[in-house]
Amino acid sequence: MFLSPIDECEVISVVNGCKSKPSTDFDDIDLITSIVKPITHIFNLSFQTGTFPEKMNIAKVIPLFKSGSKNDFNNYRPISLLPQLSKILEKLYSNKLNTFTKTCDILNPCQYGFRGEMSTTHALVKVVPEITNSLNKRKHSIDVFIDLQKAFDTLDHQLLCTKLEFYGIRGVAYQWIRSYLSNRTQYVSYEGHKFELLPIQCGVPQGSILRPLLFTIYVNDMCNVSKLLKFTIQRVQATKFLGVLIDESLKNHINMVKSKLSKVASVIYEVSHCIDHSSTPILYCSLFLPHLMYCCEIWGNTYVTNIQCIILIQKRVIRLIHGANRWDHTNNLFYEYRILKFNYIVELKTFIFMFDAYHNVLPYDLQQLFIKYIPLYSARRTHKFIRENVRINMTAITIPVLGVKLWNSLNESLVSIMSKYTFKRHYINILIGKYTM
Structure with missing residues (x-):
């Protein structure tokens, strides 16, 4: 991974992409664009030397009261505010790290969390049909669900750095991420009072831009089978x-x-x-x-x-x-x-999912569930998918089966629409029109 020099336009683009917030941070800086030239120079020095600026490692923690007794610490939610300059620098590094992981195909295709253009729907569409397909083939299906408590806050820095190095993050890029994780401190600000700085020895910083991506890389090999650990798995009905x-x-x-x-x-x-x-x-x-x-x-x-x-x-x-x-x-x-009636909402969302499948924009492992039908003796293009034969009713109502059935029955004029937004508006009008029939 190479930390190429950045320019002012790239910094301004990142700043414009940030959400506007009334809150200030440790530096009390609100306006970034007015100082874009010097901070671009600082960011380039940071990438050249592999050093994360020490002043950007300070987090302000504000305890937000939830409910109950104000004397009980458990009734407060800690909100961590990081320096705005830190978030911009993190975003610039995150963009490069994201590009590297995609180019080198590092992340497991079954990892849907914190990844662009992937959603919880994609993860569920992957899981549910796998279960029903096993039942359809008279096989057993076992799914293991693991809940990691305080997962982000207990991440081991040394182990994370070892994994990053294994995946090819070396040289200055590796030094930079080690510097980013090292010597981090935080202080509590409550009712106008600032308390002493304390070190952060593990975890990825709350509220940071790199937090989700670093955690995704950290757990990327979790699905690999290991005989070193043994757990008693509780069996549940749901x-x-x-x-x-x-x-x-x-x-x-x-x-x-x-x-x-x-x-x-x-x-x-x-x-x-x-x-x-x-x-x-x-x-x-x-x-x-x-x-x-x-x-x-x-x-x-x-x-x-x-x-x-x-x-x-x-x-x-x-x-x-x-x-x-x-x-x-x-x-x-x-x-x-x-x-829209509920059944129309379900129908619309199913068609939108199939629209993505037809245009090959689903995540790779999901796209493999949908195979387009190619006529043997006709040069005419078809929009249809191959429909799987199923034995049990539960499989018949999953998207890879029912979605294919619905899409294959779709009018050619709708299939020819290239824009998802236009397709959605057209189909909503069709559904609304059914109320007057």
Whole structure:
């Protein structure tokens, strides 16, 4: 990995990409762009010498009170503020490290956390079909879920540096990251009082730009089989994975979503008498809709009987935000605010996933699940995928099977759309149009 010199335009680009925050740091610096020339020089010196500036290693920790007794330390959440210059320098190094890991194909393809253009949906689409495919082939499936407590804060610096060197981070780039991790300090600021500086001996700095990437590299070899460690693994009927309860039918997750939606519906009912009806759709979009949408292409592609409870709660809320009676039909209510029914939301998100598959922009290991059909005797291009034959119903409702079925039935005019945004808008209009049929 080579730390090439940076220019002022690159620094300004990084600064413009940072989120604007009212908080200040140890240096109390708010305006970066006015001093871009000297800091570019400082950053280049840092990369040339492999030295991270000592003053940028200081973190201000603000204890944020949550609830309960103010005398109990456990009732405070520590918020770490790093120097703004530090974050810019980290981002510049992170960009180079990211490029290096991608170019050299270092990260495990099954690692979805903290990686650009990858999401929890991708991870779940990978896991759930693997389980159902094993069952479809009359095989056993065992998934091991490990919860690492304080994972970021207990990371061993020496072990991390050893792994970085193993992956090819050597020379000045290696010296820089060692300097970055060394001699870090923090102090607590509470009600205007600043307490003494204390050393940070392990972990990656909270709030830092490099934190997620360094941790990803640190755990990159975790999936390698080792006989050195032995654990007693507890067997459970269901477990939460990335916010979704995984079991043999996903009914536990549906019940969990139902419970959350019921609570939100009660809140909307209570406030619907106090606010104008024109404001209630905002409550729906901010409080109700996120629970419906999260990974619904994973758990919502099931029998109507399984999700009927979700559909009924959504209809109840739609009546509330319109001030309609309990037994009023909801199609015209959905149409008025252009709100999609739950089954339409699932259908839309499934098609968007398949759009990515068709345009080959999914992560590599997921893209291998979708094989395009190539006619033997026709030169005409087809948009269809090869559909897998399945034995059990649970496999039939996974995206690699049901998604392929839906995409293969799609109209050619929609398939020809190249923009995901345009495709999404067109399909939403089609779904909204069904309310008037």
